[in-house]
Amino acid sequence: MIEVNPQDYDIVLKIKDESDIAVSRQMAKNFAQKMNFSLADVTKIATAVSELARNIYRYAKEGYIYIREKEAGPEKAITIEILACDEGPGIENVELAVSGGYTTSERSLGLGLAGIRRLMDSFHIESEVGKGTAVIVEKRRHAY
Amino acid sequence: MKEAIIYNLKELVEDLAASDDLKREWEDFLVNLADAFSSEDKDERIKELFKNLLDFADADALIRGIELLNSRIGGFPFIEMLKFAVEALDGIRKEKETRLRELNDILAELATPIIRIWQDILLVPLIGTLDSHRAQNMAEKLLERTASTRAKIVIVDVTGVPMIDTIVGGFLIEMFNAIKLLGSDVILTGIKPEIAHTLVKLGVDFNMVIIKRDLESALKYAIGIAPDKSDRKHGRKRGDGDEE
The missing domain is CATH 3.30.750.24 (STAS domain)
Incomplete structure (x- = not known):
């Protein structure tokens, strides 16, 4: 699994309650706004964080979301990186979960992970049954 | 103890804070603190003082303040003071929590109208x-x-x-x-x-x-x-x- 050093990140959010989902979304939104993302991208980032937080709350009960600003690629594009990790049950078939339309929960569309992948520029997931799940997503800021 | 504070009051306040507003607050705090030491309900009063102090000073300033007082005043009850400060902080935290709960309740009351x-x-x-x-x-x-x-x-x-x-x-x-x-x-x-x-x-x-x-x-x-x-x-x- 991914080793995380909380000090490397600008924001560390603990997800434990349902209300933490709204808080994390708000924090992510403010952070993205400060980074000068466009309104559409801010909404996408906030939505992705909301989905990630929701997944943690729903399946793992507890976990963390880390957010930081960094420069990515050879052109040093300003990028927001979001890491969501938990020590929950893990995902049995990662490919299936990411493909969309698959869910183990009754009240869910099963679109979350697939949706996050489409909302963001890069998407990386690691999961091990019984150990937990880590998702890293990034969004680059487009030059105006 | 009381005398040590009162005699050095001007000097202490000068070192404790930079701005005039803060100086006034620290002065009030010290005067009241000196006064509280000899009173009967000392614990309660000191706790209340710390609470007021924390309204304008953050934890950093408070710790620096207490450390300064400790080094300047002989026989300053350092540990006891810290205990009061922690208790005051805890009280503030509890108040905030109550407030947060109330706000949540208010939010829930904003039910969707049909x-x-x-x-x-x-x-x-x-x-x-x-x-x-x-x-x-x-x-x-x-x-x-x-x-x-x-x-x-x-x-x-x-x-x-x-x-x-x-x-x-x-x-x-x-x-x-x-x-x-x-x-x-x-x-x-x-x-x-x-x-x-x-x-x-x-x-x-x-x-x-x-x-x-x-x-x-x-x-x-x-x-x-x-x-x-x-x-x-x-x-x-x-x-x-x-x-x-």
Whole structure:
């Protein structure tokens, strides 16, 4: 699994309650706004964080979301990186979960992970049954 | 102890704070502290003093202050003072928690209104974040109301919803389908451009409902497709012709 050093990140959010989902979304939104993302991208980032937080709350009960600003690629594009990790049950078939339309929960569309992948520029997931799940997503800021 | 503070008061205050406002606060604190030492309900009073002090000084300033007092005044009860400071902080934290709980309750009270805006037409303006509890509550209320008023059309306005993720989307879809099962039509309005883009990316599809740009066109459309009997009679009497 991914080793995380909380000090490397600008924001560390603990997800434990349902209300933490709204808080994390708000924090992510403010952070993205400060980074000068466009309104559409801010909404996408906030939505992705909301989905990630929701997944943690729903399946793992507890976990963390880390957010930081960094420069990515050879052109040093300003990028927001979001890491969501938990020590929950893990995902049995990662490919299936990411493909969309698959869910183990009754009240869910099963679109979350697939949706996050489409909302963001890069998407990386690691999961091990019984150990937990880590998702890293990034969004680059487009030059105006 | 008391004398040590009073004698050195000016000097101490000078070192404790930079701005005049802060100096005044520290001076008040020290004078009251010196006074409190000899009083009967010393513990309570000192705790209260620390609480007041923390209103304008942060934890850093407080620690620096106490350390300074410790080095300047012989026999300063350092550990005891820190204990009071921690207790005061705990008290503040508890107050904040209570306040947060109250705010949450207030938020929950801001339940979604269901407005009968026209004959056979209900309007539901959704505002703020929908968590599962609130969503459940709202769906139940709305279905109940739709059935009891025999509304033909339910207009759901999401102008006040900052973000729709798959959960909120899924909940809305569930609610729309349930309303349709009651034999009513749903009109969805108020989706902002950035949310529209996000919804398409997420693959959330509201194809079971009619979508209108804004409340105005939704209302126009709804009144158009639900011409109610009393209005029609009225119209004929006035000789306005058949509205259909």
